[in-house]
Amino acid sequence: xxxxxxxxxxxxxxxxxxxxxxxxxxxxxxxxxxxxxxxxxxxxxxxxxxxxxxxxxxxxxxxxxxxxxxxxxxxxxxxxxxxxxxxxxxxxxxxxxxxxxxxxxxxxxxxxxxxxxxxxxxxxxxxxxxxxxxxxxxxxxxxxxxxxxxxxxxxxxx
Numbered sequence: 001x002x003x004x005x006x007x008x009x010x011x012x013x014x015x016x017x018x019x020x021x022x023x024x025x026x027x028x029x030x031x032x033x034x035x036x037x038x039x040x041x042x043x044x045x046x047x048x049x050x051x052x053x054x055x056x057x058x059x060x061x062x063x064x065x066x067x068x069x070x071x072x073x074x075x076x077x078x079x080x081x082x083x084x085x086x087x088x089x090x091x092x093x094x095x096x097x098x099x100x101x102x103x104x105x106x107x108x109x110x111x112x113x114x115x116x117x118x119x120x121x122x123x124x125x126x127x128x129x130x131x132x133x134x135x136x137x138x139x140x141x142x143x144x145x146x147x148x149x150x151x152x153x154x155x156x157x158x
Contacts, residue, residue, distance in 0.1 A: 060103040
């Protein structure tokens, strides 16, 4: 047995190691984040860019409402939209009902990028959750929704 295997075995024998849900969640979250970032990178997007496109998939949305949905400061959203607009993935258009407002619209190129992104993320999720039934995945979604986490606790690594 190697030193690393011995350390792993010793850690598993420790009284609290297997019971630390926070540590398990952090480990699996880290692995998931790594796989998701790799898939998004192959599709040419960052996680925030992908989330922005996902929110636009349902149709145009006002810039302020989009910032609220993404739970980002409007100044952060402007940077995201600048990137996406530069790449031809979204357009900002004046709201005909209120010329002071801008609506954000996904372009055909943005929809194509989102389709590639969703395909890449589907593949990652198939691998991650291969051992879970649909019922297990639904239960996991329900349990994760009940975890006490807040957007203010999040620090973006992009």
